[in-house]
Amino acid sequence: MSSLRMLALPLLITFLHCPVSLSVTVSTSKPNVQVHEHTDAVLACDFRTEKDQNPRIEWKKKGKAVTFVYFNHKFTGSYAGRAKIEGAMLTIHSVTQKDSGEYRCEVTASEDHVNLGEATVTLNVLVPPHVPSCEVPSSVLVGSGVELLCKDKLSVPPATYHWYKDNRALTATGDTPFSIDANKGTLKFKSVSKGDAGKYRCESSNSVGAPKSCVAQELKVNDYPLNMTILIAAAAGFVTLVLFCCICVCVCHRRGCCKKGKKTKSNKSYNPPSPPPPPSRNLKHYKQTQSFMI
DSSP: OHHHHHHHHHHHHHHHHSOOOOBOEEEOSOSEEEEETTSOEEEOOEEEOSSOSSOEEEEEEESSSOEEEEETTEEOGGGTTSEEEETTEEEESSOOGGGOEEEEEEEEOTTSSBOEEEEEEEEEEEBOOOOOEEEOOSEEETTOOEEEEEEOSSOBSOOEEEEEETTEEOOOOTTSSEEEETTTTEEEESSOOGGGOEEEEEEEEOSSSOOEEOOOEEEEEEOOOHHHHHHHHHHHHHHHHHHHHHHHHHHHHHHTTTOOOOOOOOOOOOOOOOOOOOOOOOGGGOOOOOOOOO
16 A cells, blocks of 8 residues: 555656646537528637637638638628627628538637637528529420429529419329429420410429419410421322332332343445336337327
């Protein structure tokens, strides 16, 4: 027992004479902050130093590059004039979607043994639905496929979409001739009919604010026009005629009726007929066959 006391006494003396390691500590009571657009966002940052009574406080925002929010006792960039700091707590007035991101509170206490501490706060600015952009074709042909589009790029969290025809909500089932993607905002028809004609509009909604709808647009479904029908019939007839002619030529070639006959040259020379002999002038052979009266 006495030996243990003898060993403990030097250790206690050594501990009392060693310097205590002093360090700054930084923390946040709310690492994730969600606020509505155009309201104030409070980013909490608490720190404690062991020795330094006047530490340096900085706020930075992470993005593609790290930018300063509060540096050298003043706000920078777009935060100048619309933010304040109390201790290390940062308040940003009238936030917009551009203010969303990850912020870092840094406290530097040069007199402490470990002189740097930091805490991270993520700010998410919630944006209610905006009027979506809707793409509805003015007219389509019977039997053709068509896709209607709806998009709200500004709402946070991302909006979901609902389609209406003549102010009646559309619900896609296995029996309907269309399909709806509530997340992408698409309304697809594989083959439209005359009954699909009407006025269509889209509505975007999220958990932040009231739904917003675009202006209804009319979709017309047309039959094939008469001149197009005639044109299709004429084209089909022309193709049929060309095919028939091709078949006839092939058959003719196979039977050999399209081969040209070869001309043969005659080796015989042409001899013109000899002229008749001249009339005889011997008067003895002349006979009077007719008398003449004067």
